[in-house]
Amino acid sequence: MAKPGRPGASKGKKGATKGSGGKGKKSLTGRGPTPKAEDRVYHKAHKRKQLAERSAAKRPQQRSSTPRRRPNDDNEYVTGRNSVLEALRTRIPATTLYIAQRVEMDDRVKEMLAIAHKRELPILEVTRPELDRMAGFDGVHQGVALKVPPYEYAHPQDLLEQVISRGETPLLVALDGVTDPRNLGAIIRSTAAFGGQGLIIPQRRSAGVNSAAWKTSAGAAARIPVAMAPNLTNVLKDLKKQGVFVLGLDGGGDVSMPDVELADRPLVIVIGSEGDGLSRLVTETCDQIVSIPISQQAESLNAGIAASVALYQVSTLRAQISE
Structure with a gap:
């Protein structure tokens, strides 16, 4: 009489059994995850994928709507x-x-x-x-x-030193947030017309001297240097330490442009953007905030026009003082 075995114990001989994964130990690892249907060559999904790839290869590629810049064309x-x-x-x-x-x-x-x-x-x-x-x-x-070649900007300090070395009274223009290159070109043109010696623009949030600025300046950009300031507020403070007075243009200024008493002094006139005006830090740095009298029917002046009026007024006052 056979001895009863342990419950659940196998009664067969040792070795591989059906469904064990094969005879060898390596067979127990299996063959990995089941491939996707589209990756199985015998499946209908694989044939559909091949047909789609062939159709896509025959279609002409769409061109990007964004114009590409010519390689190495930095001019x-x-x-x-x-x-x-x-x-x-x-x-x-x-x-x-x-x-x-x-x-x-x-x-x-x-x-x-x-x-x-x-x-x-x-x-x-x-x-x-x-x-x-x-x-x-x-x-x-x-x-x-x-x-x-790309425009070479001057250093603000070099700009001031060049003016002083020629025995001239500095009349510079600084731009605070003027981002339209056509305004920049117009201001360069006005600076040249009314005896200014150069401009200072901030490194950020400012238009640069590009083809649009060149065009609007009507060639004045070839004669009037433009300096770039990493930080406009700090540059204005440095200019003040060297005896340059800073006038900021703003519609709510305390002093009317015709009444400015600093016209014969070394000056830098700061022009803000038409929408936002002067920034807070620049406003706090100015020695005077000057307004241009305009009709109540007009809310403000374009930055280029405001610069022209201010430069004309300063040049006129200087001419009257020198007489």
């Missing part, structure tokens, strides 16, 4: 006949002069070609669509463009 393009001619006259280190095909010749274009030939500057005839690309959005090239 700026000065456009417009006055701007290009002024840049050539002042020997801006240009690399190429572009002329539109069948361009209408006038005295300015003839002088451009003469200067370019004398300086052995390459002259290329290009299509108007190519000039449109150089001028950028809403740019006007008038059939000419000049490729120039």
Whole structure:
């Protein structure tokens, strides 16, 4: 009579049994997770995946709506006949002069070609669509463009020292939050027109000297240096330590522009943005906050116009004092 076994114990011989995973120890590890249906060559999903990939390969790829910049094209393009001619006259280190095909010749274009030939500057005839690309959005090239290296900004301290070394009374303009390059170009032009010697712009939240600023300045950007300040407030404080008075323009200023008594002193006039005006820290740094009298029908002045009025007033007062 057989001895009763332990409950649940196997009565068969030792070794592999059916469903154990195979005879060898390695067989117990299994074959990994089951592949996806689309990865199994015998499955219908795999065939559908292959058909979809073939169809996608035949379709033309869509072009990105964002225009790509040409590789290694870090140059700026000065456009417009006055701007290009002024840049050539002042020997801006240009690399190429572009002329539109069948361009209408006038005295300015003839002088451009003469200067370019004398300086052995390459002259290329290009299509108007190519000039449109150089001028950028809403740019006007008038059939000419000049490729120039990226603008080299001066140091604020060097700017002041150069003015003093020439025996002139400093009249500088600083911009606080002016982000439209066309406003910057207009202010550069006004600075040149009314005896200013340079501009100071902050490194952040400010327009830079690009093709739009060059165009609006009508060539004045070739004569009036622009300095860049890592921190505008600190630069203004340094200028004050060296005897420069800081006037901030604001509609709510305590002093009306015609009544300014500091016009004959070394000055830096600070222009704020049209929307936000002067920042708080810059306002606190100013020696005086000056307002421009305007009609009640107008809420404010454009930054470029405000700079023109202020510079004209200072130049007029200086002329009256010197008489």
